[in-house]
Amino acid sequence: xxxxxxxxxxxxxxxxxxxxxxxxxxxxxxxxxxxxxxxxxxxxxxxxxxxxxxxxxxxxxxxxxxxxxxxxxxxxxxxxxxxxxxxxxxxxxxxxxxxxxxxxxxxxxxxxxxxxxxxxxxxxxxxxxxxxxxxxxxxxxxxxxxxxxxxxxxxxxxxxxxxxxxxxxxxxxxxxxxxxxxxxxxxxxxxxxxxxxxxxxxxxxxxxx
Amino acid sequence: xxxxxxxxxxxxxxxxxxxxxxxxxxxxxxxxxxxxxxxxxxxxxxxxxxxxxxxxxxxxxxxxxxxxxxxxxxxxxxxxxxxxxxxxxxxxxxxxxxxxxxxxxxxxxxxxxxxxxxxxxxxxxxxxxxxxxxxxxxxxxxxxxxxxxxxxxxxxxxxxxxxxxxxxxxxxxxxxxxxxxxxxxxxxxxxxxxxxxxxxxxxxxxxxx
Numbered sequence: 001x002x003x004x005x006x007x008x009x010x011x012x013x014x015x016x017x018x019x020x021x022x023x024x025x026x027x028x029x030x031x032x033x034x035x036x037x038x039x040x041x042x043x044x045x046x047x048x049x050x051x052x053x054x055x056x057x058x059x060x061x062x063x064x065x066x067x068x069x070x071x072x073x074x075x076x077x078x079x080x081x082x083x084x085x086x087x088x089x090x091x092x093x094x095x096x097x098x099x100x101x102x103x104x105x106x107x108x109x110x111x112x113x114x115x116x117x118x119x120x121x122x123x124x125x126x127x128x129x130x131x132x133x134x135x136x137x138x139x140x141x142x143x144x145x146x147x148x149x150x151x152x153x154x155x156x157x158x159x160x161x162x163x164x165x166x167x168x169x170x171x172x173x174x175x176x177x178x179x180x181x182x183x184x185x186x187x188x189x190x191x192x193x194x195x196x197x198x199x200x201x202x203x204x205x206x207x208x209x
Numbered sequence: 210x211x212x213x214x215x216x217x218x219x220x221x222x223x224x225x226x227x228x229x230x231x232x233x234x235x236x237x238x239x240x241x242x243x244x245x246x247x248x249x250x251x252x253x254x255x256x257x258x259x260x261x262x263x264x265x266x267x268x269x270x271x272x273x274x275x276x277x278x279x280x281x282x283x284x285x286x287x288x289x290x291x292x293x294x295x296x297x298x299x300x301x302x303x304x305x306x307x308x309x310x311x312x313x314x315x316x317x318x319x320x321x322x323x324x325x326x327x328x329x330x331x332x333x334x335x336x337x338x339x340x341x342x343x344x345x346x347x348x349x350x351x352x353x354x355x356x357x358x359x360x361x362x363x364x365x366x367x368x369x370x371x372x373x374x375x376x377x378x379x380x381x382x383x384x385x386x387x388x389x390x391x392x393x394x395x396x397x398x399x400x401x402x403x404x405x406x407x408x409x410x411x412x413x414x415x416x417x418x
Contacts, residue, residue, distance in 0.1 A: 001289055001314055003272035005257035012254040017239055023227055029307045030226055032261050032270060043255040045221040048214035049248050052241050061241060063212035080210055098238045105210055 006032075055079035057140055059116040059133060060101055081105075081113055088112045090144055092137065092177075094169060095155040096120060104155065112153070120156070124164025134172060141176045149177040158185045158203070215241075264288035266349055268325040268342060269310055290314075290322055297321045299353055301346065301386075303378060304364040305329060313364065321362070329365070333373025343381060350385045358386040367394045367412070 002010075006028045014024040031038055053064045055078050062079040081087060081101075091112030095101060096119050104110050115137045118130050126134065141149045152173050156162040170180050186204035187196050196204070211219075215237050223233040240247055262273045264287050271288040290296060290310075300321030304310060305328050313319050324346045327339050335343065350358045361382050365371040379389050395413035396405050405413070 002311070003261060003270055005254075005260050005272055005274075006270060008257055009254040012250050016236060018232055018235060025308060025311070026227060027225060028258065029270070031255070032258055032263075036259055039255055039258050041221050043252045045214075045218040046240070046248055046252040046255065048217055049237065049241055050245055051214050052212060054241075061212055061215060061238070063214055065214075099234060102211070102234070 053077065055082055057082045057136070058114045059118075060098060060114060086111075088150075090146075090150040091153070092141075092149050092151075093153040093155045094137075096157065100155060112151070117156075120161045120165050122161055124161055124168055126165070126168070134169075138173075138176055149173075151179045151181060152177040154180065154182040156182065262286065264291055266291045266345070267323045268327075269307060269323060295320075297359075299355075299359040300362070301350075301358055301360075302362040302364045303346075305366065309364060321360070329370045329374050331370055333370055333377055335374070335377070343378075347382075347385055358382075360388045360390060361386040363389065363391040365391065 006025075009028045010021055010024040013019050013027060014021040019027070031042065051064045052061050054060075055062055057078055058081065060079040060081060082089075088111050092115055093104070093110060093112055094115045094117050095104070096117055098116060101114050101116065104114075115133065117133055118127070121127060141147070152169075154166045154169055156166050156169075166182055173180055184203075184207050185200065186207050187193060187200065193201070193204075215234075218237045219230055219233040222228050222236060223230040228236070240251065260273045261270050263269075264271055266287055267290065269288040269290060291298075297320050301324055302313070302319060302321055303324045303326050304313070305326055307325060310323050310325065313323075324342065326342055327336070330336060350356070361378075363375045363378055365375050365378075375391055382389055393412075393416045394409065395416050396402060396409065402410070402413075
């Protein structure tokens with residue numbers, strides 16, 4: 001009974017991982033109620049994503065319109081972090097997602113570069129594209145003057161899959177870094193010891209300082 | 210530090226009522242990760258919403274491409290419910306939202322027509338566009354052979370604003386309908402008397418049958 005245009009909208013948008021059919025349906029009616037201008041603004045915003053490119057070193061995003069300004073230069077395919085000469089290009093943090101980079105950059109205390117590994121699958125085994133990203137990282141490290149990273153920080157979430165993957169990455173990179181560390185685990189600021197689980201408490205005790 | 214295209218996407222999509230900036234950010238990265246084809250499919254789905262028209266009687270949606278097939282006919286501006294001669298056009302259900310119509314149609318036991326009033330604001334006062342929709346409803350009713358609706362059902366959610374609005378609508382429509390009713394309130398199927406609040410229990414007792 002819904003017009004096919006709305007059915008199509010619901011089908012396409014509910015395939016996005018964080019939007020279910022109910023939210024997609026409500027979205028359709030909200031957007032229709034906001035008028036043609038809103039539809040165009042949203043469609044233009046979507047089309048704009050076509051100009052996004054993926055950094056060839058760390059796999060974060062950058063804009064092709066920014067890159068084309070310096071086309072031909074070696075930094076044309078790099079994001080704003082990898083092409084920034086003021087960052088420490090001998091320290092690498094491996095994270096799962098682009099949004100992890102955003103949170104860490106917001107914190108503002110990390111000055112190295114990143115490697116986005118992609119979300120971990122269960123079992124601590126790397127997928128093919130993740131293995132190829134690790135090869136990219138190793139090649140970047142081999143081109144450093146010392147042929148070793150000063151440090152690789154594993155910015156991997158503290159959970160079972162994360163722990164398995166962290167061990168795997170530590171083994172893989174043992175020859176490629178002077179130091180391999182993992183972001184600290186413990187009681188979050190504002191959290192309470194009383195309500196922390198045993199694993200967290202264990203890490204908080206080990207990581208005391 | 211995010212490319213302006215992604216910033217623009219986040220800004221536009223996080224203005225939608227059910228999507229916050231965090232979800233919009235995650236969406237942007239997911240869509241980018243899905244490739245250009247996905248971007249086009251979503252943008253096309255959005256553009257399709259431009260062909261959606263609002264029914265001149267009940268304010269539900271219909272497709273302009275379907276309407277244009279019978280352009281010039283009196284039903285060109287009507288949705289599939291209002292233009293269906295098999296529906297009972299003397300019984301009206303007033304609901305707040307398009308999605309309420311979807312749920313009621315899925316149930317399949319209501320054969321009258323609808324009037325979408327728009328979401329209620331606090332205080333039980335109708336907004337200007339809602340008053341004008343009520344005028345449309347009254348004009349439709351005045352054109353009926355008996356100049357009165359057989360029944361107007363208030364399909365208004367049972368809460369404080371809904372109760373206030375229901376009283377208002379009852380007064381407004383008292384001359385225009387042989388009967389004005391409100392959808393039953395009580396214990397939902399699968400719910401438990403033990404956990405029902407007092408108001409719900411009161412209505413369940415009154416509405417016993």
